[in-house]
Amino acid sequence: MDGFVTAEAGRRRTLKAPIGCVGVGLHSGRRAELTLRPAAAGTGIVFRRSDLGIDIPALFDRVVDTRLCTAIGEGEARIGTIEHVMAALAGAGIDDAVVEVDGPEAPIMDGSAAPFVFLIDCAGIATTAAPRGAIEVLRPIRVEDASGAFAELLPAREPAFDAELEIDFPNTAIGRQAVSMRISPHAFREGLADARTFTLAEDVARLRAAGLAQGGNLQNAVVVDGPMVLNPGGLRRTDEFVRHKLLDVVGDLALAGAPLRARFRGSRSGHALNNRLLRALFAEAGAWRMVGVPGMAESLSGTRATASVAA
DSSP states (O other), X not given: OXXXXXXXXXXXXXXXXXXXXXXEBTTTOOEEEEEEEEOOTTOOEEEEETTTTEEEEOOGGGEEEOSSSOEEEETTEEEBOOHHHHHHHHHHTOOSEEEEESSSBOBOTTSSSHHHHHHHHHHOEEEEEEEOOEEEEOSOEEEEOTTSOEEEEEOOSSSSEEEEEEEEETTSSSEEEEEEEEOOHHHHHHHTTTOOOEEEHHXXXXXXXXXXXXXXXXXXXXXXXXXXXXXXXXXXXXTHHHHHHHHHHXXXXXXXXXXXXXEEEEESOOHHHHHHHHHHHHHSTTSEEEESSTTHHHHHHHHHTTOXXXX
């Protein structure tokens, strides 16, 4: 197995060549240029603010904002809306790469992970000699909020990552949707990658007044107005909404720093709960172990043991 799903055996993978794209930031509205670059085995995924010369490891304890996106960094040195890039890298099984961005936000492209998967395909994937490990969840970990939304990780029945998620938007074209799948590279590519981010028309003015969604439009987001989908082309799938939410789960949980061997269950989970889930996992001694790479558990636990459960 490879991709986000991993067994103990395997080798770390990176890109064969640099490749880039230009777009706009969903929330900032600013032009954004992104380049994916190969990296040495063991680097992990690192985001680089090319305008500031600052590197930010793509790890859950570097998350500083979860309002309608996942952002990592500190102060002005931050990068937002990283979840779709992370999902594409995880789905393609990329362990080591530098994601270079020339400003505070990754480009939204069409609102899905498909453009980043296309970039990875064009660049090609190189397998290295370094062994690849996985984080095995040993006992249930659950987080929830006051509304009853929850996210949890459970021990895996097989060496894989299985996920099930449901959402519920009453009185809209979204409604109640659920999806369940094993997140293999093929399943990610065929079932999740092209699912776009979405919003309610009634929320657009409020978001923009708060300085968010400045770059949003019908080319990079699905907009729902009551029972109607406003995008001229309609939906890519009847359950595109829940599939996009699961895509976000894949991207957010990729911030664990290694593929997860676990089962994920969630109801109305978003970026905040996804991040809290990883913080809760690594804050509880004995809830996980590293498999496949001798000595790697110690290096991981050095930073994760101090992680707070609070987002």
